[in-house]
Amino acid sequence: MKKKVLFIDRDGTLILEPPSNFQVDSLEKLEFYPKVIQNMHKISAEMEYELVMVTNQDGLGTTTFPEDDFWLPHNKMLRTFEAEGIKFEKVLIDKSFEYENAPTRKPRTGMLKEYINNSLYDLQNSFMIGDRVTDMELATNLGAKGILIGEPTQDWLFPNPKVEDNVVLISTDWNEIYEFLKLENPNNDYENTQNRTAFVQRKTLETNISINLELDGEGKSDINTGIGFFDHLLEQLAKHARLNLTIQVKGDLHIDQHHSIEDTALALGEAFLKALGNKKGIERYGFFILPMDESLAQVAIDFSGRSYLVWQANFEREKVGEMPTEMFEHFFKSFSDASKSTINIKIEGKNEHHKIESSFKSFARAIKNAIQKTENPNEILSTKGVL
Numbered sequence: 001m002k003k004k005v006l007f008i009d010r011d012g013t014l015i016l017e018p019p020s021n022f023q024v025d026s027l028e029k030l031e032f033y034p035k036v037i038q039n040m041h042k043i044s045a046e047m048e049y050e051l052v053m054v055t056n057q058d059g060l061g062t063t064t065f066p067e068d069d070f071w072l073p074h075n076k077m078l079r080t081f082e083a084e085g086i087k088f089e090k091v092l093i094d095k096s097f098e099y100e101n102a103p104t105r106k107p108r109t110g111m112l113k114e115y116i117n118n119s120l121y122d123l124q125n126s127f128m129i130g131d132r133v134t135d136m137e138l139a140t141n142l143g144a145k146g147i148l149i150g151e152p153t154q155d156w157l158f159p160n161p162k163v164e165d166n167v168v169l170i171s172t173d174w175n176e177i178y179e180f181l182k183l184e185n186p187n188n189d190y191e192n193t194q195n196r197t198a199f200v201q202r203k204t205l206e207t208n209i210s211i212n213l214e215l216d217g218e219g220k221s222d223i224n225t226g227i228g229f230f231d232h233l234l235e236q237l238a239k240h241a242r243l244n245l246t247i248q249v250k251g252d253l254h255i256d257q258h259h260s261i262e263d264t265a266l267a268l269g270e271a272f273l274k275a276l277g278n279k280k281g282i283e284r285y286g287f288f289i290l291p292m293d294e295s296l297a298q299v300a301i302d303f304s305g306r307s308y309l310v311w312q313a314n315f316e317r318e319k320v321g322e323m324p325t326e327m328f329e330h331f332f333k334s335f336s337d338a339s340k341s342t343i344n345i346k347i348e349g350k351n352e353h354h355k356i357e358s359s360f361k362s363f364a365r366a367i368k369n370a371i372q373k374t375e376n377p378n379e380i381l382s383t384k385g386v387l
């Protein structure tokens with residue numbers, strides 16, 4: 001089997017970067033990034049990545065950054081990692097200054113030639129983890145994917161869309177990086193430890209969406225899509241399906257609500273697909289008829305592995321709140337596509353607000369039933385044996 005690699009930046013990623021001169025040149029300045037040791041330990045123990053540290057140390061060996069000052073904290077860091085079972089196969093250090101444009105300096109690949117065009121390595125399924133845009137450029141130059149340590153809400157300036165598309169996760173939290181990589185590596189004893197949660201980040205040129213979903217929740221939600229009525233509907237979903245749901249959306253609302261609603265539905269569907277995993281031991285089907293004053297909403301869902309939407313509803317008004325009514329069907333279609341579920345919805349009534357709110361509540365209760373655990377945790381409710 002080809003080897004997968006985690007290329008990992010050092011400063012700002014594994015250890016904190018001192019704001020004074022960006023140099024870790026004394027023991028006092030050595031401070032680990034929060035939660036990096038426990039998560040790197042789990043990554044090392046549970047996944048089969050080769051670990052390669054890739055770092056620029058500007059002017060190392062010159063009077064501004066004497067070698068001795070560097071190696072003392074650096075070696076202490078490596079020893080600490082090794083004692084926790086975290087071993088870097090290689091530590092690659094570029095000592096040039098930025099103005100020198102050295103071929104070895106990130107984002108250039110001069111130090112990593114042995115990994116490129118080498119049939120031993122599976123770079124497509126390898127990652128570069130770092131806190132700079134240049135680290136993400138390096139990921140693209142390697143043909144690997146990028147994990148960016150930083151605030152997902154920040155306006156990152158990527159040099160081109162290819163680099164941006166290649167960034168699969170932006171986070172300041174090493175727990176999230178571990179969870180993300182764990183979902184990329186579903187082998188080993190994953191099935192037994194699965195906790196029915198998912199973190200999904202979906203970034204396009206139009207939107208940046210983060211979703212955290214816990215299927216076995218208490219109905220807690222923290223939702224910010226930028227569209228008030230949409231937030232209200234998603235809160236109903238969390239509440240009545242008893243999910244814990246966090247949704248943060250940064251979208252191009254100055255254009256219109258279309259992309260934010262569509263991409264949120266896609267990301268939410270993907271989160272359900274991931275959180276349900278192999279769908280062992282779940283009810284699979286859910287259906288619910290729910291009244292709200294004069295309205296009646298009927299929703300049936302099957303997490304079948306196949307996408308299909310039947311939509312029997314008419315809206316007279318153009319908008320409810322600031323949400324276009326034409327987007328309701330589109331929301332469910334996108335959710336169905338991404339979650340690979342069959343959904344059948346019929347809504348009757350007069351009041352447009354009641355009609356859509358009752359459908360979301362009914363949708364929530366149908367989901368609650370479908371994701372419920374059965375008595376046999378290993379059973380897949382399909383004669384084909386797979387969903």
Ligand SMILES: [Mg+2]
Nearest residue numbers: 009011012131
């Ligand atoms: Mg860095």
